[in-house]
Amino acid sequence: MRSARIDRKKIIIAKNDELERHDIEYWKHASIKEKLQTITYLRECFYGAEATAGRLQRFHTVLKLK
Secondary structure (H helix, E strand, O other): OOOOOOOHHHOOOOOHHHHHHHHHHHHHHOOHHHHHHHHHHHHHHHHOOHHHHOOOOOOOOOOOOO
16 A cells, blocks of 8 residues: 655645635635535544534523513
């Protein structure tokens, strides 16, 4: 098995504020599907696969009326 190699043609050396502007522009133009896929991926990374296997938890709030 070969390890993945870095494509040195795609390395960018820039200041942090330039990279942030690039990221903001990228996400402005990303599709809803791509944004949801990224959110799902990040949830799996932080909370494990079971966090995205089911539905979102529902909860109810009961308010007493006067």
